[in-house]
Amino acid sequence: MKTSDNDSTFNICYSSVIKKDTVLLNALMFGDSVKGSLGYKLYEKDHNNGSLLGKMYGDTLKATCTFMVKGSESIQEVIFLRKESLFVEGITSRKTVNGKIVFADPQKIHFDGLVLKHVPCK
Structure with a gap:
């Protein structure tokens, strides 16, 4: 039995499709922790699929995403603001700093970056 929102565990899936560019956030939320994947498939550019590890601070998701880019690891901060059924990239x-x-x-x-809309998880 769930005693509070912090005891809940559920999947979240958000996507943005603009012309030939697609961004997909697919994660598991447990309490205020978020763990999953973030993928950027940008037309005529490198595709970046990375593992996401972060935390919700109210309506703000602050996370670190680890991507493999051309055979080497790239670690970067990402931030999204949840607005109703959307996540807006900061x-x-x-x-x-230190790689x-x-x-x-x-x-x-x-x-005012990419706007990801809530989509059913597959």
């Missing part, structure tokens, strides 16, 4: 300048791509100034993140 955008700002980035820098590399990890991080937000250069987290105070300047603006949520």
